[in-house]
Amino acid sequence: MSGTNPLEHVVQHPIKEIPLDAGLLTPEGVVTLMSDHIAMTILAGLVLCLLLPLALRRSRKSGEGVDRLVTTGFAGAIEAICEYLRKEVAEPTLGEHTDRFIKYVWSLFFFVLTINLLGMLPIGVITPLAFGVHIGGTATGNIWVTGTLAVMTLLMMVINGLRLGKVEYLKHFCPGPWWMAPILVPVEIAGLLAKAFALAVRLFANMLAGHLILAVLLGFILSAGSVSTGAGLGVAIPAVLGSVGISLLELFVAFLQAFIFTFLTTLFIGMSVVFHHDDHEEATAH
Amino acid sequence: MKTMQIKSQKGSQSTVGAAVAPVAAVAASAVAALGAAGPAFAASGGEENIFSGNLGNAVWTLVVFGTVLFVLGKYAWGPLLDVLQKREQFIHDSLAEAKEDRDQAESRLAEYTSRLQEARGEASKIVEEGRRDAEVVKARIDEEAREEARKVLDRAKREIEVAKQTAIKELYTSSATLATEMASRILRKELSAAEREKLVARSLDELDQFDTN
Numbered sequence: 001m002s003g004t005n006p007l008e009h010v011v012q013h014p015i016k017e018i019p020l021d022a023g024l025l026t027p028e029g030v031v032t033l034m035s036d037h038i039a040m041t042i043l044a045g046l047v048l049c050l051l052l053p054l055a056l057r058r059s060r061k062s063g064e065g066v067d068r069l070v071t072t073g074f075a076g077a078i079e080a081i082c083e084y085l086r087k088e089v090a091e092p093t094l095g096e097h098t099d100r101f102i103k104y105v106w107s108l109f110f111f112v113l114t115i116n117l118l119g120m121l122p123i124g125v126i127t128p129l130a131f132g133v134h135i136g137g138t139a140t141g142n143i144w145v146t147g148t149l150a151v152m153t154l155l156m157m158v159i160n161g162l163r164l165g166k167v168e169y170l171k172h173f174c175p176g177p178w179w180m181a182p183i184l185v186p187v188e189i190a191g192l193l194a195k196a197f198a199l200a201v202r203l204f205a206n207m208l209a210g211h212l213i214l215a216v217l218l219g220f221i222l223s224a225g226s227v228s229t230g231a232g233l234g235v236a237i238p239a240v241l242g243s244v245g246i247s248l249l250e251l252f253v254a255f256l257q258a259f260i261f262t263f264l265t266t267l268f269i270g271m272s273v274v275f276h277h278d279d280h281e282e283a284t285a286h
Numbered sequence: 287m288k289t290m291q292i293k294s295q296k297g298s299q300s301t302v303g304a305a306v307a308p309v310a311a312v313a314a315s316a317v318a319a320l321g322a323a324g325p326a327f328a329a330s331g332g333e334e335n336i337f338s339g340n341l342g343n344a345v346w347t348l349v350v351f352g353t354v355l356f357v358l359g360k361y362a363w364g365p366l367l368d369v370l371q372k373r374e375q376f377i378h379d380s381l382a383e384a385k386e387d388r389d390q391a392e393s394r395l396a397e398y399t400s401r402l403q404e405a406r407g408e409a410s411k412i413v414e415e416g417r418r419d420a421e422v423v424k425a426r427i428d429e430e431a432r433e434e435a436r437k438v439l440d441r442a443k444r445e446i447e448v449a450k451q452t453a454i455k456e457l458y459t460s461s462a463t464l465a466t467e468m469a470s471r472i473l474r475k476e477l478s479a480a481e482r483e484k485l486v487a488r489s490l491d492e493l494d495q496f497d498t499n
Contacts, residue, residue, distance in 0.1 A: 007334035017342070025341040032342035045350040053361035069373040082366055099371070103363040107355045139347075144339030148347040208336060 006215035009124070010141050010208050012037045013134045036124065037139040044114040044139070052078060052110065082106050089263050093270030097164070101269055104156065109262040112149070115139045116207060116254035120247065140257075141207040143200060150200035153265040157192070161272035168275050195268055199261060206257045210250040217243045455493070462489040 016034040020026055032038065055075045071079045090098045090105055119138025127135040139145045161169035173188040174181045217239045225232025466485055 005334055007336060011334045011336055011338050012343070020341075022341055025344070027340060028338070031340055035343070037339070037343060038346045041346055041350045045354050048354050049357040049361075052358055056362050056366055066376070069369060069376055071369070079366060079370075082363075083370060086370065099367065102367065103359045104355065106363055107351070107358050110358070111351055111354055139343075142339050142343055143337050144343035145347045148344040149351070152348075152351070 006212055006219050009215040010137065010211045012137070012142055015039075015133050036134045036137045037142045037145065039135045040118055040137060041115060041139045041145065043135075044111065044118050047118070048110055048114055081109070085109060085262065085266075090266050090270075093267050093274065095270075095274050097270075097273050101156075101160075101266070105262055105266050108149070108265060109258055112140060112203065112261050113255060113258035115145075116258055117251075119207065119211070120250060120254060138207045138211055140203055141211055143204045146200040146204040146207075149203070149261070150196040153199060153268060154192070154196040156265070157195075157268050157272040160269060164273045165275060169272060172272075172275075195264075199264055199268075203257050203261050206253055210246065210253055213246050214243050214250070217246065455490075458493045459486070459490065462486050462493075 012032070012035045014030075014032045014035045017030045017032045019029055020031040021029055022031070055073075055078060085105055086098060086102050090102055094101055116138065119136075119141065121136065124134055124136025127133065161172070165172070174184045175188075176184050220239050221232055221236045224235035463486060466482055466489075470482075
């Protein structure tokens with residue numbers, strides 16, 4: 001491809017890394033200590049840790065009695081999302097365990113959402129000029145980030161399954177008669193890992209794809225521009241309009257994928273900790 | 287411009303930025319920057335790998351998410367969950383209370399309705415009774431009035447009778463006196479006063495006899 005490679009806009013750009021060999025965990029023989037994706041992850045963390053407590057505190061610093069139960073302003077929006085996740089997503093699957101896991105569920109949703117949305121900021125264009133380093137990009141477009149989140153979900157499933165379900169949870173791995181165990185147990189374990197794997201890949205691929213399309217669309221302008229200025233301008237108009245449309249779609253996808261990741265995590269945890277003795281159906285949510 | 291320098295280093299599109307019209311320059315340079323800034327920081331070199339990343343990303347993600355979970359759990363989700371649970375309880379209590387109130391109101395309404403019906407029945411009974419009493423009183427008053435009228439009539443008749451008798455008696459007396467006077471005058475013989483009295487008394491006796499007949 002002449003000019004730029006669209007992949008350059010979506011992959012991680014390391015700022016500081018040290019050589020270290022940890023086998024599969026360091027495929028390139030290095031550990032990245034700081035990169036644009038890591039910076040965006042930290043930024044998302046800061047935004048969440050500052051914004052949400054402030055928003056939720058301000059809304060009910062005054063008022064007595066019933067007033068304390070009424071939320072106003074931005075906190076109302078946060079609360080509406082949280083209430084929805086709690087009542088419509090968590091409660092049907094987690095049941096009595098809802099409030100045990102709800103803080104994790106809420107944190108996960110807002111963490112993924114914030115990273116997704118921050119990835120929509122075109123600050124990757126400005127930061128090299130302002131700070132000399134590239135900061136920007138979508139950290140959830142990094143399989144190592146989504147993979148980590150998926151592994152956390154996997155651990156939540158297994159650890160809480162064992163903690164709350166004990167033998168009941170282990171029985172889950174052999175839903176048939178005992179002599180079927182040699183076949184069923186590996187299949188169940190594979191299914192467990194597949195859930196986490198699908199979770200990681202789904203978020204990663206969705207966030208990567210949108211930004212890749214944007215990069216390709218805008219790359220057309222440069223490709224056409226290298227032929228002639230007129231061609232570059234001619235291509236620029238539909239390309240920019242198209243990228244605006246894709247950006248709007250991306251905003252929607254940012255919310256959608258954050259919700260799907262959270263929803264499936266909740267569903268999977270629910271499958272591990274809530275036991276129905278009569279049916280052992282596995283939800284096929286891939 | 288730095289972006290231009292970067293681009294000329296790449297040596298692929300050095301003519302683009304320079305020739306673009308001023309109006310389009312801003313947009314084009316932004317796009318160019320987007321395109322050019324990337325490779326300058328692809329420090330690891332080689333081909334771009336969409337799976338690029340390593341243990342560092344995982345550890346950072348864990349650390350940041352852990353911090354978010356802790357901080358939000360303490361300062362955002364805790365209070366929020368508290369409010370949600372309290373509100374849930376409040377709504378539940380309010381609804382239960384409202385239901386209880388409504389049930390109470392309904393039973394009270396039924397009670398009052400039956401009481402009202404009772405009162406209405408009683409009232410109509412009282413009116414009926416009153417009407418009956420009134421009828422009785424009316425009949426009695428009628429009867430008494432008739433009685434009274436009859437009495438008055440009887441008394442009047444008696445008084446007329448008495449007056450008539452008196453008148454007759456008076457007429458008789460005066461006519462007897464007149465007659466004896468005329469008779470004595472005719473006879474030119476004056477009766478003594480005593481004789482005249484005697485004569486009158488006899489005439490009256492005769493009248494009484496006549497009257498009793």
